[in-house]
Amino acid sequence: MAKPLLYSLPLLLLAPSVFADDPATDAKRAQTVADVIDRPGVLTPKGQFGIEASLNYTQNSSNRVSVVGYSVLPALVIGLIEVSDSDRTTLTAGLTGRYGLTNATELEIRMPYVYRNDQISARPISEGASDETINRDIDGGGLGDIEFAIRHQFNFDTSPYWVGSLRVKSNTGKSPYEIDTDPTTNVLEDAPTGSGFWSIEPGISMIYPTDPAVLFASVSYIYNFKETFDISGQSAEIDLGDTISLGAGLGFAINRDLSLSIGLSHQTILESEVNGQKDDEAKLLQLDSLTFGINYALSRTTSINISAQAGLTEDTPDFQLNVRIPFTF
Template identity: 25%
Template sequence: MGVRRGTALALCAALACTPVLADEPSVEQARDALGKKEEDADSAKALEEVFQAAEKSYTLLKQGERTLTYGFDYSLVRDTLIETIRTGDKVYSVVGQSEAQHSFTNSFTFDYGVWDNLTFSLRLPLVAKYDTERDLDVYSLGDISASLRWQPWTSLRGKPVTTLYASLGLPTGSSPYDINVDRDLATGSGYYSLGGGANLSYVIDPVVLFGSLGYTYNLPSTDINQTRGGRRLEEVEPGSTLSLSMGFAYALSYDVSLATSFQMAHSLAPTFTFADTRLEGAEQTSAIMNFSLGLRTSPDYIVNVNAGFGMTEDSPDVLLGFSLPLDIKGLKAP
């Protein structure tokens, strides 16, 4: 998306398919400082089922129910890094290496109904990343995340449905602070994160309107010993993230639906502590338009395909993905 000053890939979480985690800044953010039944059901029920498949953050399972969902996501980020160097009263801008990072994520999400109004989720991502400009690649586990979704009030016909969520992100992927930034790529954020927020959905047959607000606090990463720009990095305080999304799903038929969503995340400025100085990075704002197609392949299964694009310099250029339920014997509750 052209030349930018210290911009980076914001998490991207594909917000259209998961609770808003405001998917956590990655290695590029550190560089900022340096330079995702019933066969006779009526249309309203069909829409609800398709919507739940496309918007997992609004789905709650009955007590004891279990589901396993496979998802595949691809994102492309093109960037030319510009490092700003200050010497005395003079400031120099040096064009660094160009990047074209292709990220492929295979994820498995397990959902369990603790109660009828409380669902636990665990997401396991497997990441492959390629930088075609610098001829780098990495294959590794990404950051595992867990969440609880709670519906405090009973759903009533004609009334909005509110769901509250809390999330925990674990730094299980390769950390951007444990690698050589000139020769390696990271698959994780490098720090823990805690998030919370609220989702709201409202059915107006044959349309479902939905939206969400979220906040993520990224815990500081300490005990770092990494050389960046000729200086030793010792600690990173990631900026917190505010996020929102809104959109609608429309049922074309019992078997086909379309959904459109807008997702936005604003990350506050991170702080980087070096052995001899302390620097503050730049705030980042990512905005994504996402389009989704839901296809019912059987009375019980819906395949969801999505495509999206970034609207700011801090966003991925291209987003593609799909998800489908996995039927594993013994997984479902009797």
């Protein structure tokens, strides 16, 4: 019996599409774990083209207490204590196209549309204020950062299988550094849809089939190119902190059409620099998240993948829900 889809692995960063021809019927269908063992190509086969529609929902909230002043006694602070609360919701609709250049090499392009809604409120509690002094509701949308990628599978005859990748992200989205801020609240007047930086991400992934399961792991490094922006009438060269990404997980078969997966991912975002110096507010960020996924084969050419991600650290988004529907021609 053929096993469920290798494609069901939502954290498999290297190759979110896995398609192959059925050797018995010559009909195209999503590749299964059994196919990986018999024919270990995990990228889009030569000459085939696949499209993936996706929708991502991200919810993130934070509460922050800022103290501007000095302490006279352990329980007495002279100055201003401000409490702020922010809730950020992001919807990203993406369309991804993949083409098999050879049986070992795959090309990809992804075009995202981003909608954001930020609700920010704050009040100084040291002044006895009864009303919130800041209450902003910012929303907006537009084209995000378009991405290009190439992947290559290094080995076919023995497992584990190794796949290298190189991803390039553009700056087509609206950068937060290009948006005016409210001078009284220091809050952006519009919602950004991109980072504002070009970046390049080399990476390598490992796939180890052990029927009916698949183990996978990946590591990558995101390098952001420096950009110069006009901030408050002054030119500033910003070097956004690079990112080290690690991920690992397990996908396993329930039946012929249904499979589940679980994975853990970690990101370390290095400190940013402004004009060659570290910004006073820059800090090293540690992002950890746990993901559960389910995949169901709708037909020989189409499946649906749903994954939910929970943030494990303070700086990680609280919750993410991702729905992907890949199909091939």
